[in-house]
Amino acid sequence: MTTVTSPRAVLGVVLPSTNTVVEAEYNDMRPPGVSFHTGRIYIADENLGSDGKMESFLEDLRTQIGTAVRDVVTCKPDRIVMGMSAETFWGGAQGAAQFESWVGEQSGLRVSTGAAACKAALEAFGARRIGVITPYQPVGDEQVRAFFTEMGFEVAAVRGLAVDSATGIADVTPEQIRQAFLAVDGPDVDALVQAGTNLAAVATAAQLEAELGKPVIAINAATVWHALRAEGITDRMTGYGRLLAEH
Template sequence: MSAAAVVKGPKLALVIPSTNTSVEREYHHIRPRDLSWHTGRIMIKAPALDSADAFGKFRECLNEALPDALEIVMTAQPDYIVMGMSAETFWGGVAGNAAFEQNVRDLTGLEVSTGATAAGEALKAFGARRIGVVTPYQPVGDEQVVAYFTELGFEVAAITGLCSASATSIADETPETIREAFLAVDGPDVDALIQCGTNLEAVAVAAELEKELGKPVIAINVATIWHALRANGIDDKVVGHGSLLELH
């Protein structure tokens, strides 16, 4: 086949906080049909997350820097926007996530997948109702996550927030810690487990634990990739990263 005959897949802009070191590794492991990820980094000048006030400053910084990150990544002429960050998308419930998505559309003219939307749709795909949640957040962040899922109609049986000290140090949480957190929110009456916080590297842990528990264990990065692929008409069943991409 000549070079001129090569058909490239869609270009997806992957927008992440500058502090994030997990998203790109996990996303590049999952790249069907010559799809390409093109990273835009949101400058985070206030990475601390060790208190409610610090969390607030992080959010302010992220929202202030988001337009510049989008402007830069749009020079790659992507076909779609994928938000490789999730805390802000859970903030303010369903309406808050919808407003966040609309802001991205207004700034780029493109459709977008967010962690909050993807998480909800992934849980619906499995018919889950009662869920256990794992995050790297402080209680102020966990409250927003619980409120969001509750508003969607899910019952949050338990949530474990790891209280990571900064946006960067989230990536330092070990697989053993993540596994223990999942097990802590599981129970015989829990339909599915889900993890939020894109810098918490949980894809491999979730896929392995899912086999042990016999129920969906969903990593936020897998959920968002799945949502973006399906939104772009890519229905490949990708194996090795959990049942969401294999079955739905």
Template sequence: MTDVLGWRGVFGVLAPSTNTVVEPDYYRMAVPGVTAHIGRIHIKDQTLASDSHFEALLEQIRSEINLACARVLTAEPDYLVMGMSAETFWGGVEGNRQFTEAIESFSGLRVATGAEACRRALELFGATRIGVVTPYQAVGDANVERFFTELGHPVAAIKGLRCPTAVAIARVPEDTLREAIHEVDGDDVDAIVQVGTNLSMVSLADEMEQKLGKPVIAINAATWWMALRENGVTDQLSGYGSLLRDH
């Protein structure tokens, strides 16, 4: 039988327990007949004040992600969406491949990751050289840069906001993000990419695309776009960037 509300698709979303942005972002980008259901990855220590703390948080995610996945699978979703992005960039292109393969093998479902969604978006836009905004420490920025460089997208500039805790990411104001976008932009930059699903940037990306005249890819919009399009949902949404509006 078809789900009454999710008659076009029931998505299971895996997100850190500290994340307060990705769930409401997906709600406001909702389309009729598609529902999103969160499986929380328990974060016991959310400190991100150094590279070692950042890597320790990812270790927590690795030890907890299958438990979160198992819980959300009890809702019998049709598809999975990664509501976290750092781990999907870790280890470059091969790291993302292995991560995706592990989740799909465990769940038996296809999965949208932030890294793959950004790859598809950049290819769609024909963008090469990019600027990147992250909430991460240096080690996180290095893995993001590695991923894009391996794909053939040199990173002209990257701005890591060095958020001290996982919940602090959601408290970064729009003005700070706006300044960061301008900092990594330039005449030689084809597109701006924002990663970190707890940064609230889907609406700002739409605003900045119009001001800069180039793609500004917000991770939550890109991953949601990938999830919808992979499931044959072609609804076009305004206010969240050109990916969802025009593609």
């Protein structure tokens, strides 16, 4: 529903309790008359130091996510926006579709996920061959690779930063993010894309686009873009990359 302070859209954002980047970056990109309201998924153990620990983290998340969705729906948002990444890619194309459908059933609302948003963003640019960066362990990288491959993209390279804790992802520096993007770039790569919503990549991605002359898509920018456009909000915003400025 719309409100006095948010006459254009009220968006419910679901994110892990360990995440400190989504709210900051989303609000940087918030157009007038739109508001974001969060439901936080309780995470008991933030350890991501191995493939097994990452899988345990996601199992913990799955047991708690329904509560976060339940809670944020009480503010009567127009749409659910998933401010989390790994789970939206997990299981490839089929897993991503099932997850989106499940959140829709739990909330009774339309849903924007990071995986669907990145796919739509790449299609908006006509990109086919891509380089991908993540903060994940190898098990997560392979899920992201599988999703994009099954969606018809050619994944030239994936660079996982293997950050060992969920909160630690927010400590990755702009220079580390920049170097990761450059490591998966090449003359035959059409676009670069980033997964991992606690990785503060929007500003770095926008800067690299200007330098490289190709799309560099940060997942938080893509997800905000997807949600806004789906709600009929077509404002063009500069400073956050070509996606929000041109599409």
